[in-house]
Amino acid sequence: MEKRIKRYLIQGDKEVLEPKKFKLTIDFRLAKERIRKKLVEKDKNTKIENLLRQAGVPLKPEEYVMFQWISTALTAGILYLILDTIFILPIGALIGAYIPKFILKKRKQDRMKKFNDSLPEMISTIVGALRAGFSFPQALKTVMEESSSPMKDEIGIVIREMQYGTSVEEALNNLKERMPSEDLDIMVQAVLIQRQVGGNLATVLETIVKTIRERIRIQGQISTLTAQGRLSGMVVGLLPVGLGLILYIIEPGYMGTLFTHPVGIVLLVIAVISCALGFMFIRKVTAIEV
Secondary structure: OHHHHHHHHOOOOOOOOOHHHHHHHHHHHHHHHHHHHHHHHOOOHHHHHHHHHHHOOOOOHHHHHHHHHHHHHHHHHHHHHHHOOOOHHHHHHHHHHHHHHHHHHHHHHHHHHHHHHHHHHHHHHHHHHHHOOOOHHHHHHHHHHHOOOOHHHHHHHHHHHHHOOOOHHHHHHHHHHHOOOHHHHHHHHHHHHHHHHOOOHHHHHHHHHHHHHHHHHHHHHHHHHOHHHHHHHHHHHHHHHHHHHHHHHHOHHHHHHHHHOHHHHHHHHHHHHHHHHHHHHHHHHHOOOO
16 A cells, blocks of 8 residues: 555655746636636536537537637737738637637538448347347447447437436436437337337337438439539629639739728628628528428
């Protein structure tokens, strides 16, 4: 016991921080604590935490907020250095504040797409395990062993929750909250109803698999048919920006008036709002739910 305790008491092999680095470390931790308290007061902690969990990003809410502040300051500063006008600072700050959120939403969409694509195979594995005589928790363990991320990670969380004493119903509802998928919701509701009223779960899940695969096929057809409309929306949104940058490179003095003169700034604001509205309307028209 003395040898084991001595290992933690000896400081010779550990790196000793310089006073300046030590102070920076303490300030960083204190800033994280202040941000944590503000998040709790504003009731944003849970929302940000859910978004980070759904995106699969191993960050705490206060760390995400600090990255957002850093992105805001860097983007505003870089745009100010490039354009050399103070009016660009609010626009740069807004863009910088939105960049981390955009990255999180993109990662969440990609993760949800991978999860939904692997959902039919996951349900088919459960059906095969149930028909082979396994229980539902054992079937989930089989899915975890044969699946890849993110399905493997999420099913692993469900199994650990059940091992810690959580009921199957509560563990599946937690899974549904972490991965808000309509197809998963159908499967969870079928499992919960079967556990309450009884019946052949394998047959019900097999019917659900056929329905999910048919929906995926129809969604693929819709995505192909609406590709031209979505491309038009991207052109509407990006063409003015690209053309403005090219003109600014060719003739900086000519385009610089837009960022310095009050009339030019008003026109820029109107142009940004118009492009954003056009892009949103086109996306709405091409977004067809199945």
